[in-house]
Amino acid sequence: MSEYSGRHRPATRAERRAIERRSRLPKSFGPAYLVPTAAAATLVLTAAGATAASSSSFAGGAGTQAGAAFLAEGQDKGTTSLLSDPALGDDAREEVAASAQESSGLATRRQAVSTSVAKDQGRTQERKRVARDAARKEIAADKKRDAKIAADKKRDETSSTTPATSSSSTSSDTPAQGAQGAQSWVKPLDNAVFTSPFGTRWGKLHAGQDYAASIGTPLKAMSSGTVIGAGPMSGYGNYIDVKYWDGTVSRYGHLSSISASVGQQVSTGDVVALSGNTGHSTGPHLHMEIHPGGGGAIDPAGWLAERGIS
Numbered sequence: 351m352s353e354y355s356g357r358h359r360p361a362t363r364a365e366r367r368a369i370e371r372r373s374r375l376p377k378s379f380g381p382a383y384l385v386p387t388a389a390a391a392t393l394v395l396t397a398a399g400a401t402a403a404s405s406s407s408f409a410g411g412a413g414t415q416a417g418a419a420f421l422a423e424g425q426d427k428g429t430t431s432l433l434s435d436p437a438l439g440d441d442a443r444e445e446v447a448a449s450a451q452e453s454s455g456l457a458t459r460r461q462a463v464s465t466s467v468a469k470d471q472g473r474t475q476e477r478k479r480v481a482r483d484a485a486r487k488e489i490a491a492d493k494k495r496d497a498k499i500a501a502d503k504k505r506d507e508t509s510s511t512t513p514a515t516s517s518s519s520t521s522s523d524t525p526a527q528g529a530q531g532a533q534s535w536v537k538p539l540d541n542a543v544f545t546s547p548f549g550t551r552w553g554k555l556h557a558g559q560d561y562a563a564s565i566g567t568p569l570k571a572m573s574s575g576t577v578i579g580a581g582p583m584s585g586y587g588n589y590i591d592v593k594y595w596d597g598t599v600s601r602y603g604h605l606s607s608i609s610a611s612v613g614q615q616v617s618t619g620d621v622v623a624l625s626g627n628t629g630h631s632t633g634p635h636l637h638m639e640i641h642p643g644g645g646g647a648i649d650p651a652g653w654l655a656e657r658g659i660s
């Protein structure tokens with residue numbers, strides 16, 4: 351009995367087809383073999399060596415319990431109604447009893463069929479259990495992987511902010527670095543008043559960002575780096591280019607004076623020029639450009655925001 355405890359679930363359509371197919375196949379068994387599905391189901395419940403007589407009483411007792419179990423699960427209305435229908439149940443029991451009297455050989459073959467149905471069901475359940483286990487394992491692995499990715503990401507974010515901290519601690523050994531970390535970033539001028547963004551203006555690209563600044567306002571290196579260009583230039587008036595440790599080049603234009611020379615190492619916050627109104631300028635201001643890797647100018651807004659100095 352215990353090996354059929356898993357029977358208390360609705361038969362799948364394939365299983366029911368298999369039961370029907372088997373109940374039809376062996377014609378030599380005679381018309382008595384063509385028992386209703388309910389009888390076949392009863393046989394499955396009683397297959398393990400039970401005699402037809404005892405299975406008859408079994409169908410009345412345990413069979414009702416089986417029906418109750420189906421009802422409790424609220425599934426397989428067809429089987430439930432068959433098993434709980436007293437009239438049909440009696441018919442099935444009569445069929446079983448009658449067929450048992452026919453011949454012991456038939457009863458044996460029938461049991462073999464029922465056992466094989468039960469085995470099929472057992473195999474199906476085993477396949478389903480294996481599939482469920484595999485799915486569960488896969489989900490668990492996915493969760494583990496997601497957790498690892500999240501942890502890695504968190505570690506990366508933490509370590510990316512670490513250099514600024516560690517370099518500021520090493521900067522205490524190198525006074526030239528000043529109070530600012532070598533890889534930290536500062537605004538080019540204090541109390542900056544943003545006046546004009548990067549973008550096309552009157553059909554020409556305004557390749558930088560403008561800040562109103564009275565003439566003589568100190569302009570600072572935004573991080574540690576090297577001065578790679580300085581002097582007068584058409585349009586810019588006086589300009590200074592600083593290449594930072596990360597390869598970014600900043601350009602300041604319209605300067606009134608330049609206070610660092612080409613090739614000079616600068617530290618974060620070092621004053622490299624004073625603002626002015628030279629070149630094509632409609633009033634005192636700083637024109638600042640950002641060239642990542644020394645290439646084409648980009649909109650400084652996003653670049654500044656990434657460094658927390660917008």
Ligand SMILES: [Zn+2]
Pocket residue numbers: 546556558559560636637638
């Ligand atoms: Zn400008």
